[in-house]
Amino acid sequence: MFMKVAVRRFSFFYLVAAIFISPTATFAETVNIAVAANFTDPAKEMAQIFREKTGHDAILSFGPSGQFYAQIKESAPFQIFLSADEERPKKLVEEGFAVPNGSFTYAIGRLVLWSKKPGFVKNEEVLKKGNFTKISIANPASAPYGVAAIEVMKALNVYDALKSKIVEGNSIAQTFQFVDSDNAELGFIAQSQIMTRTDGSGWQVPQKLYKEIRQDAVLLKSGENNEAAKAFITFLKGSVAKNIIKKFGYAIPGKP
């Protein structure tokens, strides 16, 4: 008897909740965005301002771009994909999972060699000396920052010497975690990850040593008719978003 009442009360609760949460009842919509791990902090700040400005909710998922790419092809419930590279968004357009002509570069990533030890990393000399046991990079098979890290080591002619010291993080977030926990003495990470850090030591790798990390965004097919998704794309191209992107250490396409 008690159970029955409890169940009835529960379903009533859900009914009321459903009415209040239902998208048709209010103007605000929700957009689910898959965000490359390196863009975590700026994306969080954007989502907050986006909500204040438009009333729409942006729900963010963070992870490696390669994983999101595989999931989106299996109809993962995302309407927008902020990738860490330009190939995957282009492929999604080609393969018909994204809106045609829907991909554009929202940020250009900057690679930093960073260590938790103060004074340890000043410039490329630390790589040439090889005075460490482990260097952490993102998995080059799935993360563009990992590809860039290898390009830098090859350009400096230290790749073969360092190869046995490389450990790979599954995403740039994990790559940073290996360095931040001091398990690896240093690592190639994204500038955005250390913007708020005052400890450690780092060297911003000159752009000439690696191919530009152009990060593309794409509106997915499932977001074609989603007001919040379209609003977010507009927001991402606007000046407010661009200022946030710059603040977190990225370059904006078209400007040095």
Next chain:
Amino acid sequence: MMTQDLSQDVLTPIWLTLALASSTTIILLIVGTPLAWWLARSKARWKEVVAAFVSIPLVLPPTVLGFYLLIALGPNGPGGALASLWGARTLAFSFPGLLIGSVFYSMPFVVQPIRNAFEAMGDRPLEVAATLRASPCRAFWSVAVPLASPGFLTGAILGFAHTIGEFGVVLMIGGNIPGQTKVLSIAVYDFVETSQWATAHLLAGGMVVLSFCVIFSMMLIEKRLRQARS
């Protein structure tokens, strides 16, 4: 080309996974047996506290265990101190590191069945052995262990299988090094992420077949043992 790729990308993770699973099982049988014996026979009240600690990995998400291991194995933890004995800085990103993680992670799967078997045996067989003047040590080896053999078998199979299925912990402390920490589950993950689905299918399909065989053979063994007893 294909064969070389296969041996590097597919066979190395398989070999590594089998090595990890068998070493983990052997260590757990050595460490877990006295522990299970104590848990089964001791009258100490706080033994259930120890039992609860052993069983924690059943509940904990691998990320929690991985997070603590990352710190504990690192240069500022006990793992780092141990690693410095042979000149390394950290136990993370190494086979011994994975082994330590797997031992904790799979411990309940080995200890619990052995403990159950020791408990099911009761006091009687050991008392009889004692009246026949068997030393406690002799009684343990020639009475308790044979009687508890189904428990050992179940524990070994489960420990082995569970280590093969390990993913989260390895992902968090492994560093994806071929031949050292890139185990089967991580390799599958990598292949899926990089859209090499043919290879992913090969490995994933193989794991499904293997897992089925492990579980099925265990069920057959248990059935046979039950029949043999009754």
